[in-house]
Amino acid sequence: MSDYLFDKTGDDRDVAELEALLGDYAHRAPLRDPPPRRPRWRTAAAGAGVLAVAAAATALWLWRRGDDGCPAAGSGFAFAVEGGPARCAGSAATRGTLPVGAWLETSDRAVADVRIADIGSLTVYGDSRVRLVDTGAAGHRLELARGKLSARVVAPPRLFVVDTPVASAVDLGCAYELAVDGDGRTRLRVTSGAVSLEGHGLTAYAPMNTEVLAAPGRGPGTPVALTAPPALRDAVARFDAGDPAALAALVAAAGSGDTVTLWNLLSRTRGADRAAVVARLDALSPLPPTVHADAVRAGDPAAIEAWRDALDDRWICPDCYRKR
Amino acid sequence: MAPAHRCGVDVREATIAELVVAARAGDRGAFTGLYQRFHRVVHAVALARVPACDAGDVVQDAFADAWAKLGRLREPAAFGGWILAIARNRATDAARRPRPADVAADLAVDPPPRAEAAAALRAIRELPDTYRETLVMRLVEGLTGPEIAAHTGMSPDSVRVHLHRGMKLLRERLGGEGGQR
Known part of the structure; x- marks a missing residue:
């Protein structure tokens, strides 16, 4: 049974006319910037006595x-x-x-x-x-x-x-x-x-x-994207289990959605293996100008982190989450 | 060393409790999300008690209070009832201040509403407490009964009863069926 007053189904002329009349008062203003919160130490000091009593009572x-x-x-x-x-x-x-x-x-x-x-x-x-x-x-x-x-x-x-x-x-x-x-x-x-x-x-x-x-x-x-293909997952499992030969298959299977996996491998490989990972990752997501490929190939932690900072923009949805 | 992350709740998808937890940790975007969900019911609570020219200030004051005291809210999911209680207290304080006659104060908003609207609003305010908030939520803010229930914590059946009993009284005060004119 329709009940316009309750759920806006059906008709009720009186209610509709009142809505049209009173709708002028509807609130549309945005939130004003709230004031800064009181520093925590003031709150803590104010509540210290209460907390002490509460702790004693709890004990x-x-x-x-x-x-x-x-x-x-x-x-x-x-x-x-x-x-x-x-x-x-x-x-x-x-x-x-x-x-x-x-x-x-x-x-x-x-x-x-x-x-x-x-x-x-x-x-x-x-x-x-x-x-x-x-x-x-x-x-x-x-x-x-x-x-x-x-x-x-x-x-x-x-x-x-x-x-x-x-x-x-x-x-x-x-x-x-x-x-x-x-x-x-x-x-x-x-x-x-x-x-x-x-x-x-x-x-x-x-x-x-x-x-x-x-x-x-x-x-x-090694982390994998939830969308990673089975071939990549299989290669990652073998690599993580200690099979170094799996790296070639892993690098070959990695696509543009697998840069997380490749980036994590930078600190889990060395020498020619790391160079292969750098080459594949660079092909999928070019090194930022401030990061030198030689430094990454040498395993420089700062260079590896700098590359991650650039990749983070792609990994963490920029439309959904704001920068702190 | 891990980077400091962009991290916040998706205000469109998050639950009330998630927004409260994020706001409590200082996320103003999450608090704005709470405002977007509750400002109309808070305004209804205010408008049911104070002239229209004051109701907007009551809304802002209530949310400023909530922002400052969010850490004291024990159960994040109970934000709705909590902010409405703050708004009732704020509105009660505002109602004590000397003001021009109700009708004039209800017309002193931008854009100015019609005189009949001010009269209808005053008639709602003369109803018992039980009915006027739900009627303002429904007739002014345009919320449905189920939306009112979700925001206030009342059961849908209670909201339905309040709306119908309140509307019956309002019709009588406005001069019978369709008597707001």
Whole structure:
């Protein structure tokens, strides 16, 4: 049944006439520039007394509570679970605060939303095991021992880190998925911004729309675009597994959408192999005038990073994301 | 060394909670996204309480407050209810200030509306609190009932009831069926 007043279906002459009459008052003004926020130290000073009292009360409550579950409030990451049971610090929990050192474990159908202090949020999917390692002004660190999470973070680079059994995902902003299987094998998929996957002396730089695998005993592999062709993926897998002969196939299979893979190979190859990667990457995305090919071929970290800075404009959607 | 990244939420696609989290971290673009989604309901809350010439200022003051206090919002997804509460407080403060007669103050906007519009608006303001906000959201800002529900946290059924009861009272005040003229 039509109800114009409620959902604008059907007709109602009175309502339509009132809309036309009162529409002159509709708000169209843009937002005025909001004033700068109060410096954090003033807010902190003003709230210090309140926080001290709250901390004492929380400590007293926890002491009286006397079990091994997670507190309803206090220091740590707030979480809420839906869809199935979960355990926090060993006790059943549907919501509360995950304190430093405690594990949050979801059953196969549970999904937990977790606040990452004031910089973002996590979704922890079913059959996952997550521990808060540290949280503070210097940064926030989690451990994902098993399962899958997605993170959305808006913060300066390297402020949020997730450790897995074989690598560490260092957030460079903004959103990604991280999954760990029963052997510790880790898969990172970046959906916006960029993430650095680090471990075993290797660093994989993964911008949006790329993924990277990390395997036990050898750390992060080489990132590939989500659109990478099977031939390139196969060559990357063989190269990451230690087959140097795969590099030629990899370079040959790389197209204009695979510059991320080639750039990451610059610091994973040397000599003639690196020269071949430089030549292919230069053909697909010419070196910026300020970067010298000889320096890249020699493995100069500054030159390699300068080339990445130029490539970043292509890797990270310039229409969707603003420069900080 | 990793570069500092261009990083922000896509204001068209992000959820309210994502916009709040980004704005809290200092992303003004995300805050503008919140403004774009909520300025009409905030204006409706203001216009239901104060003359039109003040309502725009209430909107800007409410969002300035929200920007400054965003860190205190415990649940990012609850931004809608929170900003509306701020707007009600701001509008209540503004209503205490001495002003010209309602009709004159409702005509002192640019472009000036018709006198009948000012009269209709005043009739809405004389309705019980329960109905006037939803009626202004619907008749002035042009939001549908489902949109009002999504922005305010009310259930669609409650919005429907408020609209119909409020409209019935408004028709009576305006002199019967179609009586705004």
